[in-house]
Amino acid sequence: MKILTGNDLRTGAVIWWTGEGWSLHVEDATDVGDRGEAILTEETGARRVNGGVVIDGSMTPEGPRPAHIKDRIRALGPTVRPDLTLKPADPNAGSWVI
Amino acid sequence: MDNLLRFRDDEAHDEPAVSIDAFLGQSNATSVRIEAGEDARQLIPFLDRLALVEIDFPRFRDGRGYSSARILREAGYKGEIRASGDVLVDQMLFMRRCGFDSFAPAAPIDEAALEAALARFDYVYQNAADDAVPVWKLRHG
Amino acid sequence: MYRYDQYDQAIVDARVEEFREQTARRIAGAMNDDQFKPLRLKNGLYLQLHAYMLRVAIPYGTLDGRQMRKLADIARRYDRGYGHFTTRQNLQYNWIKLEEAPDILAELATVEMHAIQTSGESIRNLSADQYAGAAADEICDPRPWAELLRQATTFHPEFSYLPRKFKIAVIAAQEDRAALRWHDFALRIVKNDVGEQGFEVYAGGGMGRTPIIAYQIREFLPFAQIFSYLQAVLRVWNTHARRDNIHKQRMKILVHELGEEEFRRQVEEGFQHFLTLQTDFPQAEYDRIAAYFAPPPFETGPSAEIDRSDPEFALWVDRQTVAHKAPGYAIVNISLKPITGIPGDISAEQMDIVADLAERYSFDEIRATHAQNLVLPHVRKADLHALWQVLDAAGLASVNLDLVTDIIACPGLDYCSLANARSIPLAQKIAARFADMDRQLELGELKIKISGCINACGHHHAGHIGILGVDRKGTENYQLLLGGSGAEDTSQAKITGPGFDEDGVVDALEKATNVYLRERQPGERFLDTYRRVGMDPFKEAIYG
Numbered sequence: 001m002k003i004l005t006g007n008d009l010r011t012g013a014v015i016w017w018t019g020e021g022w023s024l025h026v027e028d029a030t031d032v033g034d035r036g037e038a039i040l041t042e043e044t045g046a047r048r049v050n051g052g053v054v055i056d057g058s059m060t061p062e063g064p065r066p067a068h069i070k071d072r073i074r075a076l077g078p079t080v081r082p083d084l085t086l087k088p089a090d091p092n093a094g095s096w097v098i
Numbered sequence: 099m100d101n102l103l104r105f106r107d108d109e110a111h112d113e114p115a116v117s118i119d120a121f122l123g124q125s126n127a128t129s130v131r132i133e134a135g136e137d138a139r140q141l142i143p144f145l146d147r148l149a150l151v152e153i154d155f156p157r158f159r160d161g162r163g164y165s166s167a168r169i170l171r172e173a174g175y176k177g178e179i180r181a182s183g184d185v186l187v188d189q190m191l192f193m194r195r196c197g198f199d200s201f202a203p204a205a206p207i208d209e210a211a212l213e214a215a216l217a218r219f220d221y222v223y224q225n226a227a228d229d230a231v232p233v234w235k236l237r238h239g
Numbered sequence: 240m241y242r243y244d245q246y247d248q249a250i251v252d253a254r255v256e257e258f259r260e261q262t263a264r265r266i267a268g269a270m271n272d273d274q275f276k277p278l279r280l281k282n283g284l285y286l287q288l289h290a291y292m293l294r295v296a297i298p299y300g301t302l303d304g305r306q307m308r309k310l311a312d313i314a315r316r317y318d319r320g321y322g323h324f325t326t327r328q329n330l331q332y333n334w335i336k337l338e339e340a341p342d343i344l345a346e347l348a349t350v351e352m353h354a355i356q357t358s359g360e361s362i363r364n365l366s367a368d369q370y371a372g373a374a375a376d377e378i379c380d381p382r383p384w385a386e387l388l389r390q391a392t393t394f395h396p397e398f399s400y401l402p403r404k405f406k407i408a409v410i411a412a413q414e415d416r417a418a419l420r421w422h423d424f425a426l427r428i429v430k431n432d433v434g435e436q437g438f439e440v441y442a443g444g445g446m447g448r449t450p451i452i453a454y455q456i457r458e459f460l461p462f463a464q465i466f467s468y469l470q471a472v473l474r475v476w477n478t479h480a481r482r483d484n485i486h487k488q489r490m491k492i493l494v495h496e497l498g499e500e501e502f503r504r505q506v507e508e509g510f511q512h513f514l515t516l517q518t519d520f521p522q523a524e525y526d527r528i529a530a531y532f533a534p535p536p537f538e539t540g541p542s543a544e545i546d547r548s549d550p551e552f553a554l555w556v557d558r559q560t561v562a563h564k565a566p567g568y569a570i571v572n573i574s575l576k577p578i579t580g581i582p583g584d585i586s587a588e589q590m591d592i593v594a595d596l597a598e599r600y601s602f603d604e605i606r607a608t609h610a611q612n613l614v615l616p617h618v619r620k621a622d623l624h625a626l627w628q629v630l631d632a633a634g635l636a637s638v639n640l641d642l643v644t645d646i647i648a649c650p651g652l653d654y655c656s657l658a659n660a661r662s663i664p665l666a667q668k669i670a671a672r673f674a675d676m677d678r679q680l681e682l683g684e685l686k687i688k689i690s691g692c693i694n695a696c697g698h699h700h701a702g703h704i705g706i707l708g709v710d711r712k713g714t715e716n717y718q719l720l721l722g723g724s725g726a727e728d729t730s731q732a733k734i735t736g737p738g739f740d741e742d743g744v745v746d747a748l749e750k751a752t753n754v755y756l757r758e759r760q761p762g763e764r765f766l767d768t769y770r771r772v773g774m775d776p777f778k779e780a781i782y783g
Contacts, residue, residue: 135482160400161398161477164396164398188278218257223390223391223394225518233390237244237527
């Protein structure tokens with residue numbers, strides 16, 4: 001699948017395209033097929049996203065997962081600071097990242 | 099030249115600028131255009147014949163033109179130095195300090211933003227091609 | 240240390256308002272990110288993996304307690320309670336919001352700090368010897384020159400859109416603690432034949448994908464002509480460097496392509512020209528700045544005795560303190576490399592504690608080092624025990640200066656959008672493997688430096704043992720290098736051979752240390768043994 005991601009212009013937060021808007025959670029990402037660049041052009045123009053990019057991913061039972069390690073780390077947070085990730089209470093939250 | 103901005107009192111010089119090669123080759127032109135990467139020092143022997151030197155910025159991040167302008171001013175050139183091409187408001191203060199006194203930006207400049215940008219800093223740390231007094235001189239008289 | 244006058248303050252304040260207005264225009268859509276990016280980078284603001292990152296300048300690595308406390312305050316209010324000291328003596332915050340960045344810069348300005356030119360294709364924040372003003376082996380304090388050059392290079396109108404970044408270092412001692420010759424432009428204060436002080440000048444160094452050690456471009460430059468000379472160097476580079484390939488635009492590439500002689504010739508020609516322009520700062524300005532760096536009022540004759548009855552304290556004293564030029568005083572190194580920690584990271588609480596200690600025991604001075612540690616430069620020996628107790632309680636009393644666990648590591652793929660592999664977990668694994676104190680002391684001075692990509696922020700080219708993280712078909716892979724140095728015996732590390740996974744590189748590194756223990760002669764450091772026996776025995780042990 002193709003996933004659209006970037007950073008929120010104002011806050012810098014990592015965001016994922018849900019089909020209707022942006023989410024902080026990669027689990028909400030949708031397969032953009034070949035529409036990624038078109039969505040990106042519009043969303044960049046509307047200044048809702050910065051540094052947007054279309055990446056490869058795959059659908060798993062837990063939801064969409066980026067293919068590349070860099071995007072997986074982006075999706076959760078730094079592997080060396082589990083307390084600062086999106087799921088600080090879940091010790092196994094990063095099991096799929098590396 | 100819809101976007102031409104000038105910081106000079108004299109009339110705009112309207113003779114089309116020729117390339118450095120053309121100028122050095124035939125040379126009764128009074129306007130020359132320096133492309134990024136060309137050596138401004140080639141013009142130094144002829145400065146008294148020039149009324150306008152246009153310095154091109156292919157991309158605003160290409161800083162070669164700043165040196166070109168200063169080299170001409172340091173050699174005593176008093177004519178117009180015009181920045182053309184990808185000239186943006188946020189670079190124009192330093193361009194002014196390097197001796198540019200006219201601008202032909204590819205896209206129009208917001209005049210309020212320009213006025214704010216040029217008036218932003220009351221003090222500078224170093225001498226340049228403008229008449230701003232560096233703070234070391236203010237400190238020591 | 241230096242204090243702003245009305246002019247410095249007005250310039251920094253105006254810069255904050257300029258960036259506030261630029262940020263507003265970006266958010267309002269009056270400029271796109273291509274146009275905004277160079278502006279935010281010149282204010283230290285990157286877009287990284289998880290958020291914006293702000294790199295705060297700590298000019299020549301010197302700060303005071305009030306400034307450190309402000310850094311803590313910002314960490315709490317605008318970030319997530321910590322900061323990261325970098326290999327260029329700066330501090331980075333990892334979780335910054337663009338819309339709050341102007342407010343943070345305004346906060347910094349209240350304590351005479353800024354983030355000006357900490358990134359982008361500009362003249363970067365200068366680095367210097369972290370022991371400046373305290374070292375027993377220095378000719379003079381190099382910081383007045385560093386401050387003078389900070390001013391001279393701040394918002395230089397001709398040299399603010401350079402081909403690439405430009406890094407300057409200044410030292411005044413024989414021992415090089417600032418990785419001098421890995422800089423684009425480097426100054427060592429020396430005395431000439433007739434006893435006058437001036438600069439020995441190096442140019443064209445740098446790490447990155449094409450590591451080059453700076454060459455000596457001038458044996459002796461009179462102090463008063465430094466700005467003319469620097470501008471001549473910058474103009475040669477600015478006018479002649481390529482602009483078509485970002486990997487070939489650093490000054491080191493131009494020096495390499497022109498050749499040292501031709502580069503020197505062009506610089507000398509430009510130098511003579513700049514001298515006629517009279518842009519050099521006058522002696523009075525140097526004197527004004529130097530007065531701020533007058534030695535603090537050291538007591539005469541404080542006790543040089545140290546009560547060594549507590550063995551843990553004695554161990555710390557032996558490793559973490561260094562000879563001071565004033566009798567009865569010591570230079571204290573605070574390790575930011577606890578065994579399970581993140582190299583260079585410091586919590587807001589720890590920042591406050593270091594600020595308190597600096598005020599109480601070190602004439603209110605703190606230094607950041609390029610090895611990502613901190614220094615309290617002027618501590619009475621009689622106060623060391625009390626100081627150590629506070630550090631120990633705060634988790635800041637690790638004993639490992641220049642030892643195998645004092646690892647330099649860039650943020651790597653945990654934080655950095657340029658990285659190919661993680662650096663921090665690898666540093667932690669190596670530190671855990673070698674955690675035993677006796678083993679660390681047995682191995683002696685051993686500088687390990689880890690970069691998560693070829694840009695070399697972790698100085699792997701200069702590591703006695705360097706590690707470079709690469710992306711090998713989507714997985715992290717690590718190359719091992721041996722024999723580098725960032726000290727006065729500067730050398731470039733050489734790659735051992737094929738790379739390893741994370742555990743594999745820790746094993747390989749351990750094998751290299753075993754070769755050292757087997758081959759070393761009395762008094763030799765790891766680096767000395769490597770230089771004497773060469774790569775082969777190490778290769779054989781690692782790959783054989």
